[in-house]
Amino acid sequence: MSGLILDHLTIHLGDAPLVSLTATVAPGEVLTVMGPSGSGKSTLLAAITGTLAPAFRCTGRIALNGRDLTGLPPQGRRVGILFQDDLLFPHLSVGGNLGFGLPSGARDRKAAIDAALAEIGLEGFADRDPATLSGGQKARVALMRMLLSEPQALLLDEPFSRLDAALRDQMRDMVFSRARARGLPVLMVTHDAEDARAAGGALVTLP
Amino acid sequence: MRLAPLLTLLFLAGPVLAGLAGVVAPALGYFPAIGANDWGLGAFRALFDWPGISTAIRLSVTTGLAATAIALAVTVLILAAWSGTRTFRWIERALSPLLSVPHAAAAFGIAFLIAPSGWIVRAISPWLTGWTRPPDLLILQDPLGIAMVLGLVAKEVPFLLLMALAALPQCQPSRSLTVAQSMGYGRVTGWLKAVLPRLYPLIRLPVYAVLAYSMSVVDVAIILGPNTPPPLSVQVVRWMSQPDLTLRLTAAAGALLQTGLVVGALITWRLAEMALARAGRRWATGGARSNGDPALRVLAMALAALSAAAIFAGLAGLGLWSITSVWRFPQALPDALTLSHWARHGPMVLPTLADTVLIAASATLAALVLVIACLETEIRLRLRLEGRALWLLYLPLIIPQIAFLPGLQTLALNWGADMGRVAVTLVHLVFVLPYVMLSLADPYHGWDARQATVAAALGASPRRIFWRLRLSMLLAPALTAAAVGFAVSVGQYLPTLLIGGGRVQTLTTEAVALAAGGDRRVIGIYALAQTGVVVLGFAAAIGLPRLVWANRRGLRGAA
Numbered sequence: 049m050s051g052l053i054l055d056h057l058t059i060h061l062g063d064a065p066l067v068s069l070t071a072t073v074a075p076g077e078v079l080t081v082m083g084p085s086g087s088g089k090s091t092l093l094a095a096i097t098g099t100l101a102p103a104f105r106c107t108g109r110i111a112l113n114g115r116d117l118t119g120l121p122p123q124g125r126r127v128g129i130l131f132q133d134d135l136l137f138p139h140l141s142v143g144g145n146l147g148f149g150l151p152s153g154a155r156d157r158k159a160a161i162d163a164a165l166a167e168i169g170l171e172g173f174a175d176r177d178p179a180t181l182s183g184g185q186k187a188r189v190a191l192m193r194m195l196l197s198e199p200q201a202l203l204l205d206e207p208f209s210r211l212d213a214a215l216r217d218q219m220r221d222m223v224f225s226r227a228r229a230r231g232l233p234v235l236m237v238t239h240d241a242e243d244a245r246a247a248g249g250a251l252v253t254l255p
Numbered sequence: 256m257r258l259a260p261l262l263t264l265l266f267l268a269g270p271v272l273a274g275l276a277g278v279v280a281p282a283l284g285y286f287p288a289i290g291a292n293d294w295g296l297g298a299f300r301a302l303f304d305w306p307g308i309s310t311a312i313r314l315s316v317t318t319g320l321a322a323t324a325i326a327l328a329v330t331v332l333i334l335a336a337w338s339g340t341r342t343f344r345w346i347e348r349a350l351s352p353l354l355s356v357p358h359a360a361a362a363f364g365i366a367f368l369i370a371p372s373g374w375i376v377r378a379i380s381p382w383l384t385g386w387t388r389p390p391d392l393l394i395l396q397d398p399l400g401i402a403m404v405l406g407l408v409a410k411e412v413p414f415l416l417l418m419a420l421a422a423l424p425q426c427q428p429s430r431s432l433t434v435a436q437s438m439g440y441g442r443v444t445g446w447l448k449a450v451l452p453r454l455y456p457l458i459r460l461p462v463y464a465v466l467a468y469s470m471s472v473v474d475v476a477i478i479l480g481p482n483t484p485p486p487l488s489v490q491v492v493r494w495m496s497q498p499d500l501t502l503r504l505t506a507a508a509g510a511l512l513q514t515g516l517v518v519g520a521l522i523t524w525r526l527a528e529m530a531l532a533r534a535g536r537r538w539a540t541g542g543a544r545s546n547g548d549p550a551l552r553v554l555a556m557a558l559a560a561l562s563a564a565a566i567f568a569g570l571a572g573l574g575l576w577s578i579t580s581v582w583r584f585p586q587a588l589p590d591a592l593t594l595s596h597w598a599r600h601g602p603m604v605l606p607t608l609a610d611t612v613l614i615a616a617s618a619t620l621a622a623l624v625l626v627i628a629c630l631e632t633e634i635r636l637r638l639r640l641e642g643r644a645l646w647l648l649y650l651p652l653i654i655p656q657i658a659f660l661p662g663l664q665t666l667a668l669n670w671g672a673d674m675g676r677v678a679v680t681l682v683h684l685v686f687v688l689p690y691v692m693l694s695l696a697d698p699y700h701g702w703d704a705r706q707a708t709v710a711a712a713l714g715a716s717p718r719r720i721f722w723r724l725r726l727s728m729l730l731a732p733a734l735t736a737a738a739v740g741f742a743v744s745v746g747q748y749l750p751t752l753l754i755g756g757g758r759v760q761t762l763t764t765e766a767v768a769l770a771a772g773g774d775r776r777v778i779g780i781y782a783l784a785q786t787g788v789v790v791l792g793f794a795a796a797i798g799l800p801r802l803v804w805a806n807r808r809g810l811r812g813a814a
Contacts, residue, residue, distance in 0.1 A: 099433045102341035122436035123445070123545065129437045135430055139452035140539060147540030148448065149438050154542065197438035 050113045051075050052096075052201045052233040057108035059088060059095050066104070067092055067254060073201075073233035078224060078247035081237045083254030089237035093203045096235070097129055098122035112201050112233075128199030128232075130207045130223070134186035136178040142189055143174030149196035164192045168222070184215040191223055195230070202227050204236040208243060220246045259628030263688065264647065266625065270685050271651050274659025275514070277666035281507035288669045289500040298508035305505070307484025314486040315516055318400040319470025320524075322407035327462055329408065329558045330415040334454075335446040336555035338420075339429050346556075347420070349563040353413040355738075355789050356566055357746035359763050360782040362406045362478040364569020367576060367775060369402060370395045372584060374572050380585040387585055396481050403480035407472065409565045411465050415458065421697065422457035426450050441548035443555075448539040452532065459528075460645065464652035466524060467517050471655030474748035474767045487513050488657040495661055495753060506661055514658040521653075570786060577779030596776045604762070604784050611761040611788060614676055614751075615744035618683040622691040622740050623733065629692070630699045631721060648689045656686075660753045667754070679759045682750040683743075691740040698732035728810060731800040738796035742789040762788065 051074040058068040067088030073079045083089055095106045099122050110117040117125050136145050146161045154160055158174075165173050168188040178186060187207075194202075207223065208216045224247060227234045236247060244251050280286065284295045302308060337343040353361075368374050372389035380386040395402050428450050435445030471488040480486055485493075487509060494506035576582075580593035660682070667678065702725060710720045726733070751764050766781035804810040 094433075097433060097437050099429075099436060121441075122433070123439050123441050125437075126439065127437055129433065131430060131434075133430075135427065135434050137431070137449055137452075137539075140536060144536060144540040147542055148435075150542045151439070152542040152544065157542070194434075194438065199437070203437075 049111070051077075052235060053109075053111040054096075055109040055111070057092075057095065057106065057110060059091055059100070060105045060107070061103060068108075069252065069254075070108075071250075071252065073235055073249075075231040075233055076228045078227070078234040078236060078249035080244040080247050080249060080251045081235065081254060082239060082241070082244060082251065083237075085239070087254040089254065090205055093129065093205050093235070093237060096125075096201075096203060097127050098125055126198070126200045127203060128194040128197060128201070129203040129205065130190060130194060132206045132208075132210045134178075134183075134190040136186055136190055136193070138177075138179060140178075141174065142170070142176045142178055142181070145178060145189060145193050146174075146196055149193035151198065160196070164196055168192050183211060184219065187211060187215075187219055188222065191226065195226060199232065202232045202234045204234065204238075206238050206240075207236070209238070209240060216242075217246070224248075259625060259632050263625045263629050263692075266681075266684055267688055268647060268650055270663055270682060271654055271659050273666060274661075274663035275654070277662030277664075278507045278510045278659065279662070281504050281662075281665055282511045284504060286504060286507075286665065286669075288665075289503065291501070291504060298504035299512075301505045302508040302512065305490075307490065308487075311484045311487040311490050312512070312516065314400050314481065314484075315470050315488065315513065316520060318404050318407070318476075318480070318486060319466060319517075319520060322404045322411065322469040323462065323466040323524075325404065326408045326411035326415055326465060329412050329555075329562070330419060331447070331451060332443075332551065332555040333412075333416065333559050334419055334423070335443045335451070336552040337559075338423065338446070339432070342556075346559045347416075350413045350416055350559060352793075353410070353563060353566050354417060355742050355786075355793050356410070356570065357742070357763060357782075357785050357789060358410055358472070359474045359478065359746070359748060359766050360573065360786045361410050361566050361569060362475045363766065363770075363778055363782045364571075364573050365402070365406045365409065365565055366395055366478055366569075367572040367779075368565065368569050369405075374568070374587075377585060378587045389584060395479065398481050400480050400486070403476055403486075405565075406475055406479045407469050409562045410475075411469070412559075412562050415461060415465065418458050418461040419454060422454060423450075425457060426453040428454075439544050441545040443548045443551045444543075444545055448535075452535060452539070455528075460649045460653075463521055463524070464649060466520060467653045467655050470517050470520060471513055471657045473657065474763065477767055478770050487516070488655070491657050491661065492749070492752070495664070496757075503661075503665065507665065510658050510661045513655055517653075517655050517658070570783075573779040573782045573786075575779075576775040577783055579776060596780060600777055600780050604780060607760050607762055607765050608784055608788065610676065610759065611745055611763075611785075614680050614683060614759075614761065615741045615788075617680045618687045618744045619691070619737050619740040621680075621684055622687040623695075623737055625688065626691045626695055626736070627699075627726070627733070630696065631725075634699075634704075635717065648692055651685045652689055656749045660749055664753045664756070676755075676759055679751055679755045682754045683747055686747060686750065687740040687743050690743045691736045694739045695729075695732060695736040698729060702729060730803060731796075731811065734796035734799055735793075738792040741792040745785060745789050745792075 051072055054069050054071045056068070056070050059066045069092065071079055081089055081092065091100070091104060094100045096110055098120060100106055112125070112127065137148065140148060143161050146164055147157060150157060150160055161174060165171055168191070170185060170188065178189065181189065204223070208219055211219055220243065236243065238244065282298050284291055284293050284297050333346060337346055371392050371394055376384070376386065376389065431449045432442070432445055435449045436442070440448065473488050473492055476486050476489045480489065484490060491506050491509040491513065494502040494509065575589065577596055578592045578594060579589040580591040580595070582589040663682065706724055707720050710724055745761070746763060748763050748767055751759060751761050762781055762785040766778060766785060769778050769781060801811050
């Protein structure tokens with residue numbers, strides 16, 4: 049069965065359950081998770097990427113396109129994530145950051161990186177220092193870096209909250225249209241109701 | 256108070272620069288105190304005529320570079336494989352106490368373990384090896400300096416690890432790793448590609464300090480290194496301690512050569528850094544995902560365990576030897592134990608112990624006052640110590656001790672200065688100051704300045720804010736910094752030997768002097784006393800805040 053499936057996924061801190069969710073996100077669809085801070089939104093994403101801090105324990109099942117992710121190491125899950133900070137690597141150029149995402153088997157890496165830059169309207173930016181980019185440009189590079197790594201699902205951790213209001217619409221549109229075009233199930237956590245409206249999918253509110 | 260930064264600078268750089276200058280004149284033949292007035296290159300000719308010179312140079316360079324490269328590689332591997340995990344907290348707990356073990360004691364412990372008649376051979380003989388007497392193998396003091404490199408690595412890994420841990424939060428390690436892992440990178444590969452390039456520039460100075468130290472170390476080299484010929488630094492000390500004073504000229508030339516070697520090695524290291532950084536960027540942007548990560552994680556764990564085990568087992572061996580009455584060769588444990596060595600040598604250890612503590616406590620107290628005055632001035636005048644000041648702080652750690660201490664001794668001889676405990680304490684201060692500053696600066700700057708704003712709004716004077724708020728709240732980090740400074744002073748060998756002129760003895764100089772004799776029982780007593788003093792210092796630094804702030808959970812310092 050395709051898509052991202054969370055089956056009675058429950059995260060415990062010590063013995064107390066912190067967050068519990070059962071949901072199915074079909075390819076190209078967006079599930080928005082909202083909730084007050086401290087409700088375990090980011091912890092939920094960490095459970096799906098497999099990077100849960102040692103203090104937490106997770107039960108239930110996570111499946112992606114028919115693969116059981118539970119127990120897989122983070123690098124084996126093929127789940128991409130975007131944070132509100134771009135987290136571009138400052139020691140690599142813009143092109144270098146994209147190269148980090150592009151799998152090593154890819155033929156003609158330079159052409160692939162140039163094409164990716166063109167797709168986000170940043171032609172000729174390959175040799176630029178990421179520190180010289182504007183916030184919106186950085187966010188686009190971070191998105192493209194993640195997409196180049198060919199994930200099978202996309203997690204968004206309040207990805208638009210650091211952007212100016214004008215850029216926010218543009219970026220939302222870019223992220224959601226890319227995810228739809230690639231048929232990626234998307235799980236977004238946010239506390240901005242506007243994000244949820246723009247995503248247009250199902251909405252879950254954590255207590 | 257405003258003079259504090261200047262005074263600190265004077266205590267840091269003054270002796271180093273004076274010592275460097277003081278070594279140049281004798282190296283060029285000018286040393287009026289012993290009647291040498293002819294400028295010339297005779298001292299260098301004598302230096303290069305010494306038959307062991309090429310081996311001594313080679314040993315200094317190879318052991319220094321190898322120890323630094325291996326220690327850095329092990330540190331990086333441990334961090335790449337385990338940092339941020341639950342396991343890592345155990346590694347940290349096992350390795351950080353090693354930092355407090357003095358170099359000489361650690362070296363003795365390792366020597367007692369790996370010697371042909373050491374604990375390891377005893378444990379596997381005769382059932383595995385068939386040996387009924389110590390094998391005739393050159394394991395210790397081997398001509399390539401392998402034992403010395405191992406000893407240095409075991410001691411420098413905890414130091415580099417601690418320095419790296421302090422810098423790591425600036426590199427967004429956990430989220431960078433999450434990003435890399437979500438793109439399919441394994442832990443180790445992802446960390447090396449995404450975090451290390453940002454971490455390395457932050458620990459560059461400590462790495463240089465390790466390189467300069469490893470190339471020119473004397474006490475560890477005497478205990479574990481080859482001695483015919485020894486590394487250059489050891490030979491310089493031998494020339495310095497000969498009754499024939501004209502050899503001081505050769506020693507000065509040797510000290511200058513040692514400085515040149517260290518500078519050359521630092522430049523080589525820097526060039527290698529740049530080449531590796533370029534290769535690393537290509538590797539990182541190439542997109543290759545995994546390179547044997549699980550095996551590397553196991554290897555990192557094994558190396559961390561080996562470092563910790565070598566030193567802990569070494570200390571246990573020292574303790575066992577100090578209470579051994581008879582321990583025949585292939586036996587894994589002593590045949591009989593006794594406390595008579597402690598009873599016999601204890602009274603002789605005590606005066607040395609008292610001197611050691613007196614010198615270390617004085618140097619630490621002076622350093623603490625200077626450092627706190629500097630930090631407070633910096634804050635009140637809204638100054639900020641930036642890159643260049645940090646280099647100055649590292650100056651005494653990067654310029655090899657053997658390069659400037661002979662010059663300092665020569666100057667003192669020329670001026671007829673008294674070489675007593677005061678002189679030794681002042682020279683210890685040069686090395687204690689940087690460490691106290693490094694350990695206290697971050698907590699001091701990290702203190703929430705809004706507390707001071709609140710107090711000032713309540714009418715408190717700057718003096719009252721300093722004593723009643725800042726210093727009280729920073730009791731735990733200040734005591735930790737003091738314990739670090741105390742440990743640095745107790746561990747000093749060369750400054751005590753050269754500046755004390757043979758009249759000031761500490762546990763370290765006594766223990767190293769016993770190395771040649773090879774009486775394991777007495778060495779055990781001195782090395783344990785040396786370690787014990789330092790450990791007590793750290794215990795006090797951890798314990799006192801818990802007593803003073805027994806009812807204030809937020810002020811008791813790290814658990």
